[in-house]
Amino acid sequence: MSDSVHDIQFPLADFDRxxxxxxxxxxxxxxxxxxxxxxxxxxxxxxxxxxxVAVTSDRVIIRWKDHSEAESxxxxxxxxxxxxxxxxxxxxxxxxxxxxxxxxxxxxxxGVALSNQNQLAESLELLNRxxxxxxxxxxxxxxxxxxxxALHGPLHGLSAFxxxxxxxxxxxxxxxxxxxxxxxxxxxxxxxxxxxxAVVLLPQDAVAWLNLGMNLEQSGNxxxxxxxxxQVMILDPGGRYxxxxxxxxxxIAQQKFRASGGSLRQDALDHLGExxxxxxxxxxxxxxxxxxxIVMLGAKGLAVENTQVRYQLRTLPGEFTGLQLLCLEYVxxxxxDPSVDLGFDLGAExxxxxxLHRLA
Amino acid sequence: MPFNPEVQQLIHQVxxxxxxxVYVAEESGxxxxxxxxxxxxxxxxxxxxxxxxxxxxxxxxANQLVYLLRTFSCPEEDRWEVxxxxxxxxxxxxxxxxTDFQDAFARGMIGQIVTQIxxxxxxxxxxxxxxxxxxxxxxxxxxxxxxxLSENExxxxxxxxxxxxxxxxxxxxxxxxVFAICWGRLLGEPRFxxxxxxxxxxxxxxxxxxxxxxxxxxxxxxxxxVERWATLLGLSDAFHFNPYSLD
Numbered sequence: 001m002s003d004s005v006h007d008i009q010f011p012l013a014d015f016d017r018x019x020x021x022x023x024x025x026x027x028x029x030x031x032x033x034x035x036x037x038x039x040x041x042x043x044x045x046x047x048x049x050x051x052x053v054a055v056t057s058d059r060v061i062i063r064w065k066d067h068s069e070a071e072s073x074x075x076x077x078x079x080x081x082x083x084x085x086x087x088x089x090x091x092x093x094x095x096x097x098x099x100x101x102x103x104x105x106x107x108x109x110x111g112v113a114l115s116n117q118n119q120l121a122e123s124l125e126l127l128n129r130x131x132x133x134x135x136x137x138x139x140x141x142x143x144x145x146x147x148x149x150a151l152h153g154p155l156h157g158l159s160a161f162x163x164x165x166x167x168x169x170x171x172x173x174x175x176x177x178x179x180x181x182x183x184x185x186x187x188x189x190x191x192x193x194x195x196x197x198a199v200v201l202l203p204q205d206a207v208a209w210l211n212l213g214m215n216l217e218q219s220g221n222x223x224x225x226x227x228x229x230x231q232v233m234i235l236d237p238g239g240r241y242x243x244x245x246x247x248x249x250x251x252i253a254q255q256k257f258r259a260s261g262g263s264l265r266q267d268a269l270d271h272l273g274e275x276x277x278x279x280x281x282x283x284x285x286x287x288x289x290x291x292x293x294i295v296m297l298g299a300k301g302l303a304v305e306n307t308q309v310r311y312q313l314r315t316l317p318g319e320f321t322g323l324q325l326l327c328l329e330y331v332x333x334x335x336x337d338p339s340v341d342l343g344f345d346l347g348a349e350x351x352x353x354x355x356l357h358r359l360a
Numbered sequence: 361m362p363f364n365p366e367v368q369q370l371i372h373q374v375x376x377x378x379x380x381x382v383y384v385a386e387e388s389g390x391x392x393x394x395x396x397x398x399x400x401x402x403x404x405x406x407x408x409x410x411x412x413x414x415x416x417x418x419x420x421x422a423n424q425l426v427y428l429l430r431t432f433s434c435p436e437e438d439r440w441e442v443x444x445x446x447x448x449x450x451x452x453x454x455x456x457x458x459t460d461f462q463d464a465f466a467r468g469m470i471g472q473i474v475t476q477i478x479x480x481x482x483x484x485x486x487x488x489x490x491x492x493x494x495x496x497x498x499x500x501x502x503x504x505x506x507x508x509l510s511e512n513e514x515x516x517x518x519x520x521x522x523x524x525x526x527x528x529x530x531x532x533x534x535x536x537x538v539f540a541i542c543w544g545r546l547l548g549e550p551r552f553x554x555x556x557x558x559x560x561x562x563x564x565x566x567x568x569x570x571x572x573x574x575x576x577x578x579x580x581x582x583x584x585x586v587e588r589w590a591t592l593l594g595l596s597d598a599f600h601f602n603p604y605s606l607d
Contacts (some may be wrong), residue, residue, distance in 0.1 A: 008516060014559045016559055019558055043551075043554045043558070044554060045549065047549065047551040048549065048551075062554075064551070274425075
């Protein structure tokens with residue numbers, strides 16, 4: 001088969017409306033043109049090439065290009081979904097299933113795509129059929145468990161995840177999801193084995209590390225949890241998983257912070273008071289610049305409990321401990337936008353520092 | 361010009377069966393790729409003419425020769441050719457909606473559409489025979505078929521279709537649909553039929569394909585094949601069969 005392009009044109013007036021699905025046969029105007037375009041585009045799917053179909057007011061224009069390496073209709077649909085053209089990808093996978101209702105790859109990819117689109121009932125139906133006709137299809141049980149969990153809660157996905165692990169204990173996704181489901185059910189110890197295995201099998205998977213971190217945090221193993229969270233922040237810098245990891249690290253730091261200083265930490269109270277006095281002498285722009293620099297510096301975490309670690313800033317001379325910077329950041333953010341949540345609760349100390357500052 | 365050995369063998373077969381030599385000649389300016397003038401009325405030879413420049417010369421010549429081979433495979437009394445008297449042409453002109461056209465043009469069009477009925481219907485037998493018996497011509501055959509498919513697709517262009525009356529355009533398109541469906545399946549590329557199906561030609565084309573399947577693939581049945589296609593296309597009154605004889 002050669003790579004070649006050629007055009008076919010025929011009058012729109014000669015298009016047979018009977019070819020369209022019943023509800024579209026009486027369409028007029030742009031809606032009709034679109035229906036013809038979509039119908040013809042779907043007809044060319046899986047034909048070993050690419051067809052661009054354009055419908056104008058008087059004609060249908062089809063530009064056909066052969067592919068040297070033909071891509072199946074299922075592969076086309078999967079590729080479209082992976083490229084983010086979800087709607088078209090889903091439509092293409094539906095056509096693949098119309099042509100072969102036992103196409104395991106189409107069942108899997110359409111099931112997953114629909115699940116991601118929150119069309120869970122249809123996804124569940126497809127994935128249930130998949131595990132019936134192709135129980136060994138890679139990740140089939142995991143996908144089923146994910147959809148079951150999303151639809152009915154973690155308990156409902158558990159048996160599918162267990163089946164996935166039973167069939168292949170080296171399946172990192174199976175271990176990751178089973179661990180997460182068990183954690184979600186409060187079975188932390190049982191989950192830990194799977195979550196540890198998941199990060200070994202999927203060392204670059206930020207979610208696997210996040211799940212492990214959360215499990216360890218909830219089990220009280222804060223040191224290992226902080227390590228896992230740090231790994232998430234390395235793998236997913238600036239991403240949503242990183243944000244969750246950072247929240248976890250802050251929770252751990254705060255617990256440690258509170259545990260070592262009672263209900264009101266004097267050192268934090270002192271640093272907050274210093275910050276209030278410093279900001280009194282600064283313009284709003286200077287406050288913003290300084291706060292922004294600390295926010296950026298703190299994105300990777302500040303050693304709040306280690307006074308040996310010292311930091312330097314470009315916008316303020318001197319050396320600072322992690323707690324000093326945290327207090328500067330806290331006050332700065334309160335002055336710039338009180339609604340911002342720093343993720344580290346110094347509210348009691350801040351309130352007291354403000355009271356003392358007003359008295360002074 | 362040296363032909364492929366299989367084509368040379370075919371020429372020899374036709375010459376032996378018909379008792380007349382086969383001359384193959386180049387003719388520039390032809391609109392068709394190749395034509396055949398069978399020896400008749402005492403003519404000394406069969407003449408195959410082809411348009412110069414084709415890279416599929418062996419196939420084009422073989423294709424014309426296999427039509428002859430089928431004719432001469434039949435007993436003398438079963439050999440025929442298509443002819444039309446003016447009243448038959450008139451019937452065809454009415455059926456095809458050509459009454460408002462210049463007389464000579466309209467008669468020319470009727471001649472062409474009747475020829476298409478014969479060459480397309482028997483053409484499927486001819487090409488099937490070539491596929492089975494002349495393997496060295498497969499590549500050339502496929503290239504020519506693809507070229508014909510493209511040419512047929514060009515005939516769908518609105519600017520071309522509006523030049524002719526709808527009954528004539530539809531009759532031509534139905535036969536092209538059969539060509540697209542049958543060859544699309546053989547080539548494993550069913551996409552060729554999509555535009556024709558979109559235009560609603562599938563049902564009538566399916567009728568013609570059914571005839572191809574029902575009528576035996578035997579040269580003595582070729583006449584029946586042409587008759588049944590012509591009936592389905594509404595053109596059975598536009599021509600008749602004359603006995604074919606060399607003398």
